[in-house]
Amino acid sequence: EADEVSHFVVSRDDPGVAFSGVWDGAALRGTQTATMTMNEVEVPRHRLFLGVEGLSLFKLVREPHWMVSGYMGAYLGIAESILRLMVRLLKDNEGRRSSPVVQAEVGRLAVELRAARALVHSAARQVDEGRGSPEANTAVHAAKYCVGELAPRLALGAARICGSGALRTSGPLERLLREAAFCAVMPAKPDECLEYVGKSTLGFNMFDAQNFDW
Template identity: 65%
Template sequence: MALSLPTGLLPAEFDEILALAEKTGAALAPHAADVDAGRSAGHETYRILREAGLLGLLVPREAGGAGLGFAGYSRVLAVLGARNGAAALGFNMHNVAIGSLCESAGTPLPPAAETFRSWLFDEVINGRKLFASATSEAGSGAKLRGVRTSYRRTADGGYVITGEKSFVSLAGVADYYVVAARAEGTEGSGEVSHFVVAADDPGVSFGEVHSLSAMYGTSTAGMVLDAVTVPRSRLFLGVEGMSLYKLVREPHWMIAGYTGAYLGIAEAILRFTTDHVAASPKRAGSPVLQRELGRMSARLAAARALVAEAGAQVDAGRGSAGANAAVHAAKYVVGETGPALAQDAVRICGSAAVSRSLPLERLLREASFASVMPAKPEECLEYLGKAALGVNLYDATAFDW
């Protein structure tokens, strides 16, 4: 199956992008079982994504990308997630790392930030470079306030970064990692910065890929930064200390960037269950099973509509109180819907749900992982409750970010 596009070229029409995502998903699907079982590291899936040209989905059209907004991206991710959930989630980590920068397209920036933005877009489009996020640390997860990785300035204006990250997706796969760190001596403050660290920078190393019960294909491992030196040009947007405040105002990438992937997994669960019932005329003619499928379809349709509404609100008013609440609601509902559909599937499909030879068993495990990804269910509900009560959601002290 030929997927490769000329460098930097993506379809102009969204329907064509969806068709490309379907074609790419079909190429990813055969790898899902082997990667999940540990028979393959999953690196082939990211080669497929690179060659399809999808790394530039969010990059503005004038820079050679597709210029997708949050809503369109969520739809594409759901298409990929329905065919290979782990690959979709790993692919999302690339877009989490660059998404906020892509959204700055058309906004005049200071010279250093403008240079950084142009460099990153060129690396993604012409270099087909894969980025990843390196934030999570032992004891604090992905919360920026808990970051202990530190940096110090060098005499020539660069930075030396030292620390350890506990869960870095695309470990050993990505070309660059966007690393969260704080200036030495600022522990506990909200001043966190991000730096772009190359996989082959001296002092960068990765541990063994974590043995996960699902999503093994995200190639998640620990990362050590042993006095890694980076030039000032790799300070994200050329500004120190603003990362937490950016997250507070516009949390959609960190909170719900991967919601589309879990929506796709939920869609795959319904598709398998429907096919299972349809394969037997007796089962297909049962009013009881028809009602069960109807309930599953309604739940999934509600989740899909909420994800679409959240995306539309982000695209129309990024950082607004309504958009920020909507992405938390979407993350919560999708995280609840997948496991609920999984329970329905087990009841309907019986032994097919536990057979390792069939994809449903893998999908059931994958769906449950939505609840451990930020924001966790209780954090989403707290945010929505505070929004309902009129709490100032832009106050960085209102939440444990």
């Protein structure tokens, strides 16, 4: 068996390509995450990723941001939406809004969001300035982990602070809570992010594919 991995662009209109029904998952409903099956599909060579066979794994090891950070901005946006919604809901409840306990909790979540945003922006800047560098690659994994852990925590905090009424299916918090939970299953997963950052911090060669448990 070959050790290399290649990616090809496959069109939904190619002969032999079929999709299952409408995705009915708890979240990701806007992504058309349906099961795709391919039966004897022929793909022309010009659709080969990077134009050379076997470069996908090399690309992922050298510049993981193209796969790891694909959803990072989306989940940062979800986290920011949750905090804005929390503030809006509390404006209609002066009793809770004036509570020192609630104020401290909202403050804690706002600080965590500021830290996550700064980490994401820093990672993006490092990719721009030093694409594929160990520092940029580590920063991307650190940012993905931070956002992935924060978004669900913010959603649960909003439900706790604003009360069960905020979780009506007609309201946005219920949807944001579902969407935030899915950040943990999008690459790279939380344990994978921590493993990468840990190995990088310990001085492992992160350009060596043997240091990955794929």
